[in-house]
Amino acid sequence: MTRAELFSQIQQKSSFLCVGLDPDLEKIPSHLKAESDPIFSFCREIIEQTADFAVAYKPNIAFFEALGPKGWESLQKVQEIIPKDIFTIADAKRGDIGNTSKLYAKAFFETMDFDSITVAPYMGKDSVTPFLEFENKWVILLALTSNMGSLDFQVIEDKEGKPLFLSVLEKSQAWGSPENLMFVVGATRGELIGEVRKAVPEHFFLVPGVGAQGGSLSEVAKYGMNSTCGLLVNSSRGIIYASGEKDFAKAARKEAEKLQIEMKGLLDLYLG
Numbered sequence: 607m608t609r610a611e612l613f614s615q616i617q618q619k620s621s622f623l624c625v626g627l628d629p630d631l632e633k634i635p636s637h638l639k640a641e642s643d644p645i646f647s648f649c650r651e652i653i654e655q656t657a658d659f660a661v662a663y664k665p666n667i668a669f670f671e672a673l674g675p676k677g678w679e680s681l682q683k684v685q686e687i688i689p690k691d692i693f694t695i696a697d698a699k700r701g702d703i704g705n706t707s708k709l710y711a712k713a714f715f716e717t718m719d720f721d722s723i724t725v726a727p728y729m730g731k732d733s734v735t736p737f738l739e740f741e742n743k744w745v746i747l748l749a750l751t752s753n754m755g756s757l758d759f760q761v762i763e764d765k766e767g768k769p770l771f772l773s774v775l776e777k778s779q780a781w782g783s784p785e786n787l788m789f790v791v792g793a794t795r796g797e798l799i800g801e802v803r804k805a806v807p808e809h810f811f812l813v814p815g816v817g818a819q820g821g822s823l824s825e826v827a828k829y830g831m832n833s834t835c836g837l838l839v840n841s842s843r844g845i846i847y848a849s850g851e852k853d854f855a856k857a858a859r860k861e862a863e864k865l866q867i868e869m870k871g872l873l874d875l876y877l878g
């Protein structure tokens with residue numbers, strides 16, 4: 607999917623919502639456990655009920671691979687039923703020496719057909735560029751993450767006072783372009799989102815951390831929105847576990863709709 611197509615989806619749906627698919631066998635409603643593939647059934651119902659409001663889905667690979675071969679099978683099935691006009695993100699946080707990254711890229715872009723993958727920048731250029739060699743596919747590079755531990759390394763300043771996350775943004779911009787490179791920026795990072803936006807005015811951000819982690823959607827839009835929205839805001843637990851009962855998918859729909867309504871207001875406010 608191109609950046610223009612993504613923005614067009616955002617405009618059509620008045621939404622920049624990414625629904626996170628983090629299906630945990632211990633949390634899904636118990637009636638689904640009688641199904642042959644409970645994880646797939648859970649995700650399918652969530653997707654069916656939220657697709658009107660979502661411009662992206664982000665399966666977190668950990669929740670699938672933890673289940674072994676069966677989990678990979680569920681993941682492949684989930685990826686295949688996501689409507690083709692909706693952007694897909696494999697939240698896998700990969701990255702290794704070039705030779706190995708190439709195979710990670712093949713796994714998620716060819717064996718499976720995800721539009722994008724999250725990648726850790728720590729191993730540098732040769733660990734990231736193999737993912738960027740695939741046409742119409744995206745790398746979403748970790749820049750300033752939503753967790754407390756992001757303060758351990760990402761904000762450490764160099765001799766000139768520049769924090770590490772800004773060095774990551776500046777350096778990596780040369781590896782790709784706003785057409786194939788996005789950045790992960792946590793919703794919990796408040797005003798720092800504005801610093802990231804200054805460094806990379808054109809690129810899309812994947813923003814996890816609203817909902818269960820308490821990040822503010824209005825702050826994200828205030829500091830992070832650009833003229834083509836430039837934001838995919840993710841909520842996982844806040845949507846998919848809105849209810850643990852038989853009505854879980856309807857409850858997920860309500861939560862997704864609430865976020866979409868708030869997003870429409872923000873798009874109207876900032877983009878007119």
Ligand SMILES: O=c1ccn([C@@H]2O[C@H](COP(=O)(O)O)[C@@H](O)[C@H]2O)c(=O)[nH]1
Pocket residue numbers: 626628666697750751752753790791792814815816817818819840841842843844
């Ligand atoms: O900085 C990051 C990067 C990735 N994540 C992932 O996003 C979702 C968030 O889930 P919630 O339930 O909405 O908190 C989850 O898959 C994380 O692994 C992140 O939270 N922060």
